[in-house]
Amino acid sequence: MPYLLAFIAALVALYVLVWLTVAAVMWFLIPAMLIVLPIGLLAGVFWGCTVPLLTLTGLRGWQPRTITAQDVKQGTSNLPKLRQDSPFGRDPAWPSYLVAQSRVDLREMWHRTLRTLGVGWDKCRKFGDQRDNLVGRAVLVIVLCPTWLMVSVGALGATAMILLLCLSALLVVMTGWLLVTGLLRGGDYLVRRLRRASGSCQSCYYVSSLPAFPCARCGEMHRDIRPGLLGAVWRRCICDALLPTTVLRAAFQLQTSCPNCLELLRAGAAVHRDVRLPVFGPVSAGKTRLVYAGLLALRDQAAAAGASVDFADEQSKRAFEHGVEIISTGSDTAKTPAGQLPTAITAQVTVARRKALLHLFDAAGEFYIDRGDNSELLFLDHAQGLVFVVDPFSIPWVQDQLGGRGQVMLARANAAVDDPEQVYHVTAGRLRDYGVQTSNQRLAIAVVKADLLVDLPPAQDLRPDRVREWLQEAGLDNLVLAAERDFAEVRYFVVASVHSARAGSPMSPANPFAWLMARAGLQLLPGEPDPTKQTEEAA
Amino acid sequence: MTTPGPRHPTISYLVHRGVLIGIVLTITLSTGFLVLSAAADLQLWVISAIQAARDEWTSWNWSLW
Numbered sequence: 001m002p003y004l005l006a007f008i009a010a011l012v013a014l015y016v017l018v019w020l021t022v023a024a025v026m027w028f029l030i031p032a033m034l035i036v037l038p039i040g041l042l043a044g045v046f047w048g049c050t051v052p053l054l055t056l057t058g059l060r061g062w063q064p065r066t067i068t069a070q071d072v073k074q075g076t077s078n079l080p081k082l083r084q085d086s087p088f089g090r091d092p093a094w095p096s097y098l099v100a101q102s103r104v105d106l107r108e109m110w111h112r113t114l115r116t117l118g119v120g121w122d123k124c125r126k127f128g129d130q131r132d133n134l135v136g137r138a139v140l141v142i143v144l145c146p147t148w149l150m151v152s153v154g155a156l157g158a159t160a161m162i163l164l165l166c167l168s169a170l171l172v173v174m175t176g177w178l179l180v181t182g183l184l185r186g187g188d189y190l191v192r193r194l195r196r197a198s199g200s201c202q203s204c205y206y207v208s209s210l211p212a213f214p215c216a217r218c219g220e221m222h223r224d225i226r227p228g229l230l231g232a233v234w235r236r237c238i239c240d241a242l243l244p245t246t247v248l249r250a251a252f253q254l255q256t257s258c259p260n261c262l263e264l265l266r267a268g269a270a271v272h273r274d275v276r277l278p279v280f281g282p283v284s285a286g287k288t289r290l291v292y293a294g295l296l297a298l299r300d301q302a303a304a305a306g307a308s309v310d311f312a313d314e315q316s317k318r319a320f321e322h323g324v325e326i327i328s329t330g331s332d333t334a335k336t337p338a339g340q341l342p343t344a345i346t347a348q349v350t351v352a353r354r355k356a357l358l359h360l361f362d363a364a365g366e367f368y369i370d371r372g373d374n375s376e377l378l379f380l381d382h383a384q385g386l387v388f389v390v391d392p393f394s395i396p397w398v399q400d401q402l403g404g405r406g407q408v409m410l411a412r413a414n415a416a417v418d419d420p421e422q423v424y425h426v427t428a429g430r431l432r433d434y435g436v437q438t439s440n441q442r443l444a445i446a447v448v449k450a451d452l453l454v455d456l457p458p459a460q461d462l463r464p465d466r467v468r469e470w471l472q473e474a475g476l477d478n479l480v481l482a483a484e485r486d487f488a489e490v491r492y493f494v495v496a497s498v499h500s501a502r503a504g505s506p507m508s509p510a511n512p513f514a515w516l517m518a519r520a521g522l523q524l525l526p527g528e529p530d531p532t533k534q535t536e537e538a539a
Numbered sequence: 540m541t542t543p544g545p546r547h548p549t550i551s552y553l554v555h556r557g558v559l560i561g562i563v564l565t566i567t568l569s570t571g572f573l574v575l576s577a578a579a580d581l582q583l584w585v586i587s588a589i590q591a592a593r594d595e596w597t598s599w600n601w602s603l604w
Contacts, residue, residue, distance in 0.1 A: 026596035031589040038581065042574060049567035056560045068546050097555040101548075105556065162566055166559050173558070236549055 033146065040147045044154020051116060051155070052109040052162050064108035067100040069093050069238035072230065078103060079229055091222045092238035093230040098174045100229075106163055106170075113159040117152045124148055181232040188226065188246035192270065196521060199256060199270035200359055202315075202344035205378040206260035210247065211270045213254045214262075217241040223259055225250045247271070266346045266357060267312045273356035275520045276344075277513060278379050280427050281389030282418035283365030286448040286497055289333045290389055290509055291362045292323025293497035295347060297510035298358075302524055307351040309358075316346045327499050332414070338366040341376060349522060356522045360513075365416070368423045374430050381434050385442040385516035388424060388483070390471070391416040392453050392462075397474040401458035413452050421479045428486050442519050443487040444512035447471070451496035451507075464506040467492035491515055 055062045071077040073092040077100050082090065095101070128140040191197075192209065199211040212223045218239035227233070227245040235243050244250050247270055256265040279287045299309040311317040326333055336342070344359040361379040368374060380386070392398050393415035402409050431438050447467055453459045462470045471480050471492065483490045493515075496507045514524055548556070574581075 022599075023596065026592050030592045034585050034588050034592075038585065045570055045574075046567075049563060049570065052563045053560065053567070056556050056563065066546060066548050066552070070546070094549050094551075097552050101552055102555065105559065158566075158570070162563050165562055165566060169558065169562055170555075173555075236551075 029142065033143075036143075036147055037150045040150035041154040044151035044156075045158040046154075047116070047151065048113060048155035048158025049162065051113045052159060052166075055109045055112050056105065062108075062112055064101075064104045067095055067104060069095075069236070072100075073238065088221075088223055091224060091230060091235075092220045093222065093243070094236040094238075095230055096177065096232065098170060098177055102170050106166060109166075110159060110163060113155055117148075117155055120148050120151065177232055181227040184227040184232065184246055188248055191248060195271075196273050197271055198274045199258070199265050200274050200276055200344070200357075200379075200382060201258035201261060201263055201265060202346060202359065203263045204258060204261040205344075205361075205382065206258055207274075207276075207382040208259050209270060210259065211251075211265055212257040212259040212262065213243070213250045214257055215239060215241050215243060216254055221257065221262065222250075266316075266348075268348060268355060268357055272348075273354075273520075273522055274359070275356055275517055275522050276359045276361070276379060276383045277385055277387060277516050278361040278363070278377075278383050279387040279389060280363070280368050280380075280423070281365060282368065282391065282394060282416040282420055282423045283338075284335075284414050285365060285389040285391040285394070285416040285420070286333075287362050287365065287389045288323075288336050289326070289497040290387070290446060290448055290495060290512075291345065291360050292320075292333070293327050293495075293499070293509035294513045295320055295345070295360070296324055296327055296499070297508045298347070298349075298513060298524070301508070301510050301514070302349065302351075305524070307349065307524060310348045310350070311346070312348050313346060315343060319345045320347075327497070330498065336362060336364040338364045340364065342379075344379070349517075349524065351522070351524060356517075358513075358517065358522070365418070365423070368427050369418055371426050371429060374427065377430070380427070380431060381436050383441070384520040385444065386427075387444045387446055387512045387516065388420075388427075390420045390445060390447045390476070391449060392447050392458070392474070393449060394418070394420060395474045395476065398453075398458040402456060405456075409452065409456065413449050421476060421482075424479055424482065428482070438486045438488075440488055442489045442491070442516060443483055444491050444493060444516055445471070445483060446493045446495045446509075446512045448495050448497055448509075450494045451498045451500070454496070462494055464494050467494050470494075489519070 051062075054060050055064060057063075067077045069092050072079065072090050072095055075089055077090075077095055079090065079095055079100055124140060124144050127144060128136065130136070131139070198207055198209045200207040210224060210226070212221050213225050214221050215237040218237060218241065220238055222235075222237070222243065225235070225243070225245060225247060231245050233245060235245055237243055244253055250256075251268070251271040256267075256269045257263065258265055279291055281287050295309070302309045311320050325331075342361055342363045344361050347358045347360075349356045349358050359379075361377075361383075363377055366373065367377055374380070391413070393410055393413040394417065399406050399410065428438065445467070447462070447470075450459070450462070453462065458474070461473065468480060471477070480490075491512075493512045494507055495509045495511065497509045517524055
């Protein structure tokens with residue numbers, strides 16, 4: 001009987017307990033959760049909006065890491081790797097917000113939201129650890145976890161929505177940015193390509209279509225100034241100076257440097273057409289004099305035609321003035337120092353509205369005698385044409401023809417000693433060894449010192465239109481054959497490197513240069529002087 | 540030797556961030572406006588739900604016999 005009573009009492013107690021529990025759930029817990037959970041969700045949404053705001057404004061010290069120009073230089077900027085392995089890396093400039101900082105900002109917004117929610121979950125876990133009993137677990141499982149879950153869902157949903165919209169806005173802006181960058185970059189490339197512009201270094205002879213630009217304020221070198229990840233229209237240097245992006249604009253506002261040796265290039269390098277013409281020949285053949293007289297005649301010829309030949313840099317200007325003095329006074333040309341690599345004389349040629357840079361390279365004749373000595377003459381590799389200077393007084397046939405007056409004339413002409421054919425073969429061999437396609441190049445063979453030779457017996461048949469035949473007659477037929485075999489086009493000139501050989505005349509020292517310039521796309525005059533035609537007219 | 544240079548965000552950074560702040564503010568204010576507009580309905584829904592729960596409890600037969 002007592003067992004029965006105890007069983008009934010236990011049953012009633014269980015009934016009351018269940019009743020109370022269900023009543024508590026239905027009357028208090030569910031209504032409370034119906035109020036708390038939506039509020040938690042809304043609070044989460046509010047938090048999901050607040051965290052990105054605080055991150056972007058930098059309040060509470062939540063500002064994301066700033067990607068600076070220093071990061072770009074050190075390679076810690078998250079920018080894509082350079083396609084070509086450049087030993088210099090990226091230029092020291094601030095990256096565009098769209099390609100580096102935006103990713104950091106968006107990532108920071110998301111991670112900051114996750115971190116703050118993680119703090120809440122940590123606190124829930126600690127609450128459960130501290131109150132390791134039934135009530136504690138019930139509160140954790142029934143109240144805290146669902147509430148914080150709703151906060152998390154709201155916050156993550158809101159942040160995800162914000163990130164999605166921010167990303168969409170950035171994509172729209174990036175489309176415009178890409179369009180501007182592409183147009184500027186393409187336009188810059190196209191104009192320079194049409195102009196056949198390139199920058200050649202007057203010192204190390206390196207030729208590049210993309211020169212380096214030192215910042216006007218801090219001097220930091222910008223090796224790829226083109227529109228791109230570091231700026232579409234402008235770029236900000238590491239020193240905070242604002243620099244233009246295209247090569248065409250940068251060349252007008254900044255100094256231009258050789259990307260190889262960092263020497264300052266001539267004004268207009270990589271913007272205007274670049275014509276490089278080396279003059280080679282034996283020692284004392286008259287190369288330097290031909291360059292001086294040629295430039296003087298070119299200037300006069302250009303002036304007569306309404307064009308101009310100027311010297312923008314001080315070095316070339318001094319060299320030209322020195323040359324003018326020598327040619328005008330008829331004084332002897334000083335021997336070009338042997339073993340010293342030449343610095344190009346650069347002239348800026350302006351025809352109508354078109355400009356071009358003409359670089360003349362005049363190395364000492366010693367370089368061309370031995371194959372081992374001319375490996376440093378890199379300007380030969382990038383030339384659009386070459387001028388080979390032949391001293392007629394060095395030809396044995398001419399010396400024989402001079403007879404008794406030979407020694408006097410040879411001394412007066414300061415005749416070259418070395419064989420022109422040997423010099424030609426050494427130079428042509430060098431070009432081939434360095435992979436230069438001579439079959440695409442042009443060669444002007446200039447028989448110089450015509451002013452001294454013209455009244456002498458060997459020059460009886462030497463006329464501007466018969467230089468080739470005269471050379472063959474003089475025993476240089478092998479030279480003629482080899483030159484015409486090696487080069488795409490060979491033109492022969494007879495030249496008097498004196499002031500009296502007026503510009504445009506058949507013996508003008510400008511003729512070899514003018515012909516090669518015209519072949520390189522720089523037509524100085526409407527019709528370049530053709531010695532053959534002019535001789536016929538003169539006759 | 541590279542000059543360290545300024546480390547504060549450039550004007551371009553600030554302008555772009557300004558645009559993003561504008562977007563976030565717009566979303567926040569729009570959400571706030573929507574919530575406030577729907578507050579009365581939400582309150583009604585919560586009250587109805589609570590009442591439904593209690594009615595359900597009342598409708599249950601708790602008799603032991």
